[in-house]
Amino acid sequence: MTRIFSRSEKLVIASHNPGKVSEIRALLKPLRIDVVGADELGLIEPEETGKTFTENAELKARLAAEASGLPALSDDSGMAVSALGGAPGIYSARWAGPKKDFSAAIKRVNDALLMTGSSDRSCSFICVLSLAWPDGHIESFEGRVSGTAVFPPRGSHGFGYDPIFQPTGYDLTFGEMVPQDKHAMSHRAHAFSQLLEQCLIPA
Ligand code: IMP
Numbered sequence: 001m002t003r004i005f006s007r008s009e010k011l012v013i014a015s016h017n018p019g020k021v022s023e024i025r026a027l028l029k030p031l032r033i034d035v036v037g038a039d040e041l042g043l044i045e046p047e048e049t050g051k052t053f054t055e056n057a058e059l060k061a062r063l064a065a066e067a068s069g070l071p072a073l074s075d076d077s078g079m080a081v082s083a084l085g086g087a088p089g090i091y092s093a094r095w096a097g098p099k100k101d102f103s104a105a106i107k108r109v110n111d112a113l114l115m116t117g118s119s120d121r122s123c124s125f126i127c128v129l130s131l132a133w134p135d136g137h138i139e140s141f142e143g144r145v146s147g148t149a150v151f152p153p154r155g156s157h158g159f160g161y162d163p164i165f166q167p168t169g170y171d172l173t174f175g176e177m178v179p180q181d182k183h184a185m186s187h188r189a190h191a192f193s194q195l196l197e198q199c200l201i202p203a
Contacts, residue, residue, distance in 0.1 A: 003199065004199055005033075005200055007200075010036055010070050010158070011028070011033050011034065012061045013119070014132075017037055020159075021037050021039075021151075024192075027183065031196075045195040046060055048076070052090065053126055054076070054142070056128075057074050057075065057076035057128040058074075058140060065132060065133055074129070076127070078125070078126060079109075079126075079149075079160075080126055083110070083113055083118040087112070089126075092105070093160075096160075105160075105161070106151075109149060122146070122147075123147055123164060123165070124145060124147065124148075125144065127143045129143075129191040131195060137192045139199050143189065143193075144190060146167070148165075148168070156178075157177060174186070
Protein backbone atom coordinates (compact mmCIF):
# COMPACT_ATOMS: atom_id res chain seq x y z
CA MET A 1 0.00 0.00 0.00
CA THR A 2 1.20 3.51 -0.78
CA ARG A 3 2.62 5.22 2.28
CA ILE A 4 1.62 8.77 3.16
CA PHE A 5 4.35 11.14 4.31
CA SER A 6 3.53 12.71 7.66
CA ARG A 7 3.78 16.47 7.22
CA SER A 8 5.13 16.83 10.76
CA GLU A 9 8.35 15.06 9.72
CA LYS A 10 11.37 16.85 8.33
CA LEU A 11 12.18 15.86 4.74
CA VAL A 12 15.72 15.53 3.35
CA ILE A 13 16.23 16.59 -0.27
CA ALA A 14 18.70 13.89 -1.30
CA SER A 15 20.52 15.83 -4.00
CA HIS A 16 23.76 17.77 -4.27
CA ASN A 17 22.67 19.47 -7.51
CA PRO A 18 21.78 23.10 -6.64
CA GLY A 19 19.50 23.42 -9.71
CA LYS A 20 17.43 20.41 -8.71
CA VAL A 21 17.38 21.33 -5.02
CA SER A 22 15.98 24.78 -5.78
CA GLU A 23 13.30 23.35 -8.12
CA ILE A 24 12.28 20.71 -5.55
CA ARG A 25 12.19 23.35 -2.80
CA ALA A 26 9.92 25.50 -5.02
CA LEU A 27 7.59 22.54 -5.64
CA LEU A 28 7.42 21.73 -1.90
CA LYS A 29 7.07 25.33 -0.69
CA PRO A 30 3.25 25.57 -0.85
CA LEU A 31 3.02 22.42 1.32
CA ARG A 32 4.98 24.04 4.17
CA ILE A 33 7.02 20.90 4.69
CA ASP A 34 10.17 21.42 6.74
CA VAL A 35 12.99 20.52 4.32
CA VAL A 36 16.74 20.18 4.69
CA GLY A 37 19.32 19.71 1.93
CA ALA A 38 21.74 16.76 1.78
CA ASP A 39 24.62 19.26 1.75
CA GLU A 40 23.39 20.94 4.95
CA LEU A 41 23.44 17.55 6.69
CA GLY A 42 26.93 16.78 5.34
CA LEU A 43 25.67 13.66 3.51
CA ILE A 44 28.02 12.28 0.88
CA GLU A 45 27.02 12.16 -2.78
CA PRO A 46 26.69 8.45 -3.61
CA GLU A 47 27.99 6.87 -6.81
CA GLU A 48 25.13 6.26 -9.23
CA THR A 49 25.58 2.57 -10.03
CA GLY A 50 22.02 1.90 -11.26
CA LYS A 51 21.13 1.06 -14.86
CA THR A 52 17.86 3.06 -14.88
CA PHE A 53 16.58 6.39 -13.58
CA THR A 54 14.48 4.50 -11.02
CA GLU A 55 17.40 2.41 -9.72
CA ASN A 56 19.52 5.54 -9.27
CA ALA A 57 16.74 7.58 -7.67
CA GLU A 58 15.97 4.76 -5.21
CA LEU A 59 19.64 4.24 -4.35
CA LYS A 60 20.07 7.97 -3.54
CA ALA A 61 16.87 8.22 -1.50
CA ARG A 62 17.59 5.00 0.48
CA LEU A 63 21.13 6.02 1.38
CA ALA A 64 20.06 9.52 2.47
CA ALA A 65 17.19 8.13 4.59
CA GLU A 66 19.49 5.58 6.24
CA ALA A 67 22.24 8.13 6.91
CA SER A 68 19.93 10.86 8.25
CA GLY A 69 17.23 8.79 9.98
CA LEU A 70 14.67 10.98 8.16
CA PRO A 71 12.45 10.45 5.09
CA ALA A 72 14.42 11.48 2.00
CA LEU A 73 13.32 12.60 -1.45
CA SER A 74 15.69 12.06 -4.37
CA ASP A 75 15.57 12.94 -8.06
CA ASP A 76 17.25 11.08 -10.90
CA SER A 77 16.73 12.72 -14.21
CA GLY A 78 18.22 13.44 -17.60
CA MET A 79 17.77 14.17 -21.25
CA ALA A 80 17.11 11.31 -23.68
CA VAL A 81 17.77 12.11 -27.35
CA SER A 82 16.00 9.76 -29.79
CA ALA A 83 18.66 9.84 -32.54
CA LEU A 84 21.29 8.98 -29.91
CA GLY A 85 19.41 5.90 -28.74
CA GLY A 86 18.30 7.67 -25.55
CA ALA A 87 21.75 9.11 -24.64
CA PRO A 88 22.89 10.86 -22.58
CA GLY A 89 19.98 9.49 -20.44
CA ILE A 90 21.15 8.35 -17.02
CA TYR A 91 24.61 9.66 -17.94
CA SER A 92 23.36 13.26 -18.42
CA ALA A 93 25.30 14.61 -15.44
CA ARG A 94 28.39 12.56 -16.34
CA TRP A 95 28.50 14.00 -19.89
CA ALA A 96 29.36 17.32 -18.22
CA GLY A 97 32.54 15.80 -16.73
CA PRO A 98 34.00 16.32 -13.24
CA LYS A 99 33.85 20.11 -13.63
CA LYS A 100 30.09 19.89 -14.36
CA ASP A 101 30.63 21.89 -17.54
CA PHE A 102 27.24 21.88 -19.27
CA SER A 103 28.47 23.93 -22.24
CA ALA A 104 30.77 20.98 -22.94
CA ALA A 105 27.91 18.50 -22.42
CA ILE A 106 25.67 20.47 -24.79
CA LYS A 107 28.45 20.56 -27.40
CA ARG A 108 28.87 16.82 -26.98
CA VAL A 109 25.14 16.27 -27.71
CA ASN A 110 25.37 18.49 -30.80
CA ASP A 111 28.56 16.75 -32.06
CA ALA A 112 27.04 13.31 -31.47
CA LEU A 113 23.89 14.33 -33.37
CA LEU A 114 25.89 15.70 -36.30
CA MET A 115 27.85 12.43 -36.42
CA THR A 116 24.65 10.41 -36.83
CA GLY A 117 23.68 12.37 -39.97
CA SER A 118 20.08 12.19 -38.75
CA SER A 119 17.81 15.24 -38.84
CA ASP A 120 15.70 13.85 -35.97
CA ARG A 121 16.07 16.21 -33.01
CA SER A 122 13.26 14.75 -30.88
CA CYS A 123 14.12 14.23 -27.25
CA SER A 124 12.60 14.10 -23.80
CA PHE A 125 13.43 14.99 -20.25
CA ILE A 126 12.74 12.19 -17.77
CA CYS A 127 12.60 12.47 -13.99
CA VAL A 128 12.09 9.83 -11.30
CA LEU A 129 11.37 11.08 -7.79
CA SER A 130 11.82 8.56 -4.98
CA LEU A 131 10.68 9.02 -1.41
CA ALA A 132 12.37 6.64 1.02
CA TRP A 133 11.85 6.17 4.75
CA PRO A 134 14.56 5.06 7.21
CA ASP A 135 12.83 1.65 7.60
CA GLY A 136 13.46 0.93 3.88
CA HIS A 137 9.96 1.64 2.52
CA ILE A 138 10.14 3.49 -0.82
CA GLU A 139 7.76 5.07 -3.33
CA SER A 140 8.84 6.18 -6.84
CA PHE A 141 7.15 8.27 -9.56
CA GLU A 142 8.22 9.01 -13.13
CA GLY A 143 7.50 12.15 -15.15
CA ARG A 144 8.36 12.98 -18.77
CA VAL A 145 8.16 15.94 -21.12
CA SER A 146 8.80 15.74 -24.87
CA GLY A 147 10.57 18.29 -26.98
CA THR A 148 13.19 19.12 -29.58
CA ALA A 149 16.92 19.59 -29.08
CA VAL A 150 17.84 23.00 -30.52
CA PHE A 151 21.24 24.47 -31.38
CA PRO A 152 22.71 26.93 -30.61
CA PRO A 153 21.59 26.93 -26.94
CA ARG A 154 19.14 29.70 -25.98
CA GLY A 155 18.46 31.32 -22.60
CA SER A 156 20.12 31.45 -19.22
CA HIS A 157 17.37 30.30 -16.85
CA GLY A 158 17.31 26.86 -15.26
CA PHE A 159 20.29 24.53 -15.35
CA GLY A 160 21.92 21.65 -17.21
CA TYR A 161 20.46 21.08 -20.68
CA ASP A 162 17.63 23.65 -20.33
CA PRO A 163 19.04 26.00 -23.04
CA ILE A 164 18.74 23.28 -25.74
CA PHE A 165 15.38 21.82 -24.69
CA GLN A 166 12.34 23.27 -26.46
CA PRO A 167 9.18 21.56 -25.21
CA THR A 168 6.69 20.42 -27.84
CA GLY A 169 4.17 23.16 -28.67
CA TYR A 170 6.35 26.04 -27.40
CA ASP A 171 8.72 28.49 -29.12
CA LEU A 172 10.92 29.01 -26.08
CA THR A 173 13.52 26.68 -24.58
CA PHE A 174 13.41 25.86 -20.86
CA GLY A 175 16.43 28.18 -20.63
CA GLU A 176 14.35 31.08 -22.00
CA MET A 177 11.21 30.44 -19.95
CA VAL A 178 10.63 32.05 -16.60
CA PRO A 179 11.03 29.39 -13.90
CA GLN A 180 7.27 29.29 -13.10
CA ASP A 181 6.49 28.29 -16.70
CA LYS A 182 9.06 25.49 -16.67
CA HIS A 183 7.80 24.33 -13.25
CA ALA A 184 4.25 24.10 -14.60
CA MET A 185 5.13 21.57 -17.31
CA SER A 186 8.48 19.93 -16.60
CA HIS A 187 9.29 16.24 -16.18
CA ARG A 188 9.98 17.05 -12.50
CA ALA A 189 6.57 18.71 -12.13
CA HIS A 190 4.85 15.67 -13.70
CA ALA A 191 6.62 13.28 -11.30
CA PHE A 192 5.90 15.67 -8.42
CA SER A 193 2.17 15.83 -9.10
CA GLN A 194 1.97 12.01 -8.75
CA LEU A 195 4.04 12.13 -5.55
CA LEU A 196 1.78 14.87 -4.24
CA GLU A 197 -1.42 12.99 -5.03
CA GLN A 198 -0.26 9.66 -3.63
CA CYS A 199 2.11 10.40 -0.74
CA LEU A 200 1.84 14.03 0.33
CA ILE A 201 -1.89 14.70 0.43
CA PRO A 202 -3.26 12.81 3.45
CA ALA A 203 -6.12 10.42 2.58
P1 IMP B 1 21.51 13.09 -11.97
O1 IMP B 1 20.04 12.84 -11.83
O2 IMP B 1 22.13 13.56 -10.71
O3 IMP B 1 22.20 11.93 -12.60
O4 IMP B 1 21.69 14.34 -12.94
C1 IMP B 1 20.77 14.60 -13.92
C2 IMP B 1 21.32 15.55 -14.96
O5 IMP B 1 20.35 15.62 -16.01
C3 IMP B 1 21.50 16.96 -14.46
O6 IMP B 1 22.77 17.22 -13.99
C4 IMP B 1 21.22 17.75 -15.72
O7 IMP B 1 22.33 17.77 -16.50
C5 IMP B 1 20.18 16.92 -16.44
N1 IMP B 1 18.84 17.40 -16.09
C6 IMP B 1 17.94 16.82 -15.28
N2 IMP B 1 16.85 17.58 -15.14
C7 IMP B 1 17.09 18.68 -15.87
C8 IMP B 1 16.33 19.86 -16.08
O8 IMP B 1 15.23 20.08 -15.55
N3 IMP B 1 16.90 20.75 -16.89
C9 IMP B 1 18.10 20.59 -17.48
N4 IMP B 1 18.86 19.53 -17.29
C10 IMP B 1 18.35 18.57 -16.49
